Structure formats: structure tokens, C-alpha cells
Amino acid sequence: DAGITQSPRHKVTETGTPVTLRCHQTENHRYMYWYRQDPGHGLRLIHYSYGVKDTDKGEVSDGYSVSRSKTEDFLLTLESATSSQTSVYFCAISEQVPNTEAFFGQGTRLTVV
Amino acid sequence: DAKTTQPNSMESNEEEPVHLPCNHSTISGTDYIHWYRQLPSQGPEYVIHGLTSNVNNRMASLAIAEDRKSSTLILHRATLRDAAVYYCILRDYSGGSNYKLTFGKGTLLTVNP
Secondary structure, eight states: OOOEEEEOSEEEEOTTOOEEEEEEESSOOSEEEEEEEETTTEEEEEEEEEETTEEEEOTTOTTEEEEEEETTEEEEEESSOOGGGOEEEEEEEEOSSTTSOOEEOOOEEEEEO | OOOOBOOSEEEEETTSOEEEEEEOTTOOTTOOEEEEEEOTTSOOEEEEEESSSOEEOSSOEEEEOTTSSEEEEEESSOOGGGOEEEEEEEEEEOSTTOEEEOOOOOEEEEEEO
16 A cells, blocks of 8 residues: 555544644655545545645635645645534645556544534 | 546446446546546545556456547446445646646446345
8 A cells, every 4th residue: 555644534623723634655756635525526626736845726725725844744734624624634645747546545534613 | 627527326236347437528638547436434546547548457447439538447347345436537737747636526336236
């Protein structure tokens, strides 16, 4: 299995509190992605990174920020969590070229109460 | 971004072949066609990918139309463990050397014993 780890795996937090999810890889892949998955919506891209300190927005980036200070770590931050951000979050990694596979983490289930 | 269209759901019987279709009429010449699947309570996993020619691996086969506007994932003998959501995606070239990885809602495959 590819070396990709998400932490925490489960979290319950209160509305208005900041939350940071971590994605850690040992594969030295250039690209890292954060997705959220909700019933009826499939996987939606939040942010992605194409290198250290290089990030870009996905389709549902409002309310989220990311940082990548090291190749192996990609952090997703909810500055002030809302109930609409209750979801399952997945991290993924891939090489730069489009003919290689992406690898996904096991997901983080976040509940905002 | 190039988009894909898949049926919401399909049903199959165990040990029978399954053909999962995907339409991608706006595909560009450099887009690779990827298939991933997501088993219940897990992150997505890679199945297969191709560019122009049909591809086979231990999990499945990928048949790509000559005009590349559609493709079909073929599971030769479905098992109960193949019950999952199957995603057909295109590796987007989003400018410079950046590659997004954008998912749709996928096809929910049910396998009957």
C-alpha cells in the first residue's frame, strides 16, 4: 500500500472552532489533494498542491485553507468550523504526469456540532 | 475542465461480466482516462487507465472508443467484493505543469449473489 496517512481519523468539534486535518505521505509525490465526500455529491475537490508552498483552489474551497511547508505534509484548515463542513475528508497523492495512478488515504470523518 | 458522464447505478449478478460505461465527449487529445472505485467506508482505489488503446490488468479491462468520446470498464466476472462506486475521470491539465484530479458522482455497482 502507498504510504499515505490521514490524521485524525475521526473528530467531533464545535461550531466556530478551528480544525486542522493532516495528510502525510512517504512516497515523495509532487501532487497532493484534499476532497470532501457527502451523500449525493461524490468526491469534491477542495484544494490541491503541486509542490511545496504551491497550492490552488478546487471547486469547493470556501471556508478552507491549506498549507504545504514540506513535501510530505499537506494540511487542511477550517478556520471556523460550521455544520455544513460535517463530512468525510479524503487526501490523495499523485505524481506529476497524468498516466500514473493516484493514491488515497482512508479518510477523516469530521462532525461539527 | 473535461467532464465525464456515468449512469448513477447498475446491477449485476455474481460471476457475470459487467460493462460500466462512461461518456467524455469533451476529452482533449492529451487527457488520460482513469477509473477508480470506492468500496464501502474506504478511500477510492485505482483500477485502470488508458489513453487510446484498450488496456487490460488483473482487475479489469478498459475499452476506449476510437474517437475517445466514450470508454467502458469491463469486469470479466463480477464478485460480491466488486460492489462499489466506480468513477471514470480524466486527468485534467489545468495549466502550466498542474494536474487536477476531478471526480463526478460515479456509478454505484450492486452485485447480486
